[in-house]
Amino acid sequence: MTTLVTGATGNTGRHVVAELLRKGERVRALTRDPEAAAEKLPPGVELVAGTHTEPDTMLAALGGASRLHITVTAGLAQVGPELVRRAVDAGVRRITVVWGGAVGPVEQAVAESGVEWTRLEPxxxxxxxxxxxxxxxxxxxxxxxxxxxxxxxxEADIGAVAATALLEAGHSGRVYNLxxxxxxxxxxxxxxxxxxxxxxxxxxxxxxxxxxxxxxxxxxxxxxxxxxxxxxxxxxxxxxxxDDTVARVLGRPAxxxxxxxxxxxxxxxxxxxxx
Missing domain, CATH: 3.40.50.720 (NAD(P)-binding Rossmann-like Domain)
Structure with a gap:
């Protein structure tokens, strides 16, 4: 199965990518500039052009992806719910979302998506x-x-918790303060x-x-x-x-x-x- 990671070269996204690859998973990274991203991300990741603030650019990226990681960033509030809807329609069945500091439209859309989800609140x-x-x-x-x-x-612990929630059962519907x-x-x-x-x-x-x-x-x-x-x-x-959530989820100290x-x-x- 393939996991699509948005914000793949950002503070947390790159750690999600690295952790998933370390676990032997297929990873697709969404990026505005695949050529520049190739210099920042580990080998083995599939690079796809697009941006999560423009859902129309994500059709190809979502194809065949069963898991999705979203980092809420500026500009996503208005289009995020549409992104979530398209992801679910495309076959995504598990979503992790790093909140933007409050429960806004994107976080709410993920919680109401009808698929397994985990919200990370670092x-x-x-x-x-x-x-x-x-x-x-x-x-x-x-x-x-x-x-x-x-x-x-x-931020690497955020990425590790996200990867764990994406890959393992038992995290659906959970809100993790990190x-x-x-x-x-x-x-x-x-x-x-x-x-x-x-x-x-x-x-x-x-x-x-x-x-x-x-x-x-x-x-x-x-x-x-x-x-x-x-x-x-x-x-x-x-x-x-x-909070001891990182240690409980990962089985090691933060x-x-x-x-x-x-x-x-x-x-x-x-x-x-x-x-």
Missing amino acids: QEFMSNTLTWVDSIRADGEVREPYDFPSALVH TGPRALTASERLRILSDALGREIAFTRITHEQAIERLVATGVPRADAEYVVGWYAAPTSDSTTV RTFEQWVAEHVDRFRDAALSR
């Missing part, structure tokens, strides 16, 4: 730490408005990064409005910027409390932030040191 991704790369490399500091704990999860094994504040994460880099990284507080304007300056719509910074200003209990840092530390080094 809290903060460890990969969000990569937004600090430029300031750490250039100035040796990180500037954030808040220092609350976050039970951030390794966290890492420890809640960490920004300053605690910086201490781990500092130790890995062998140099001190400063933590500088900025205002709530400065954080919003910083995102807007990168092209993020103001409403989205306000939502993101607001999430950090008032984190929910789900985002700060460790990956730690220290493991994530070991995999990515070179990206935080000074340009002169990383040549």
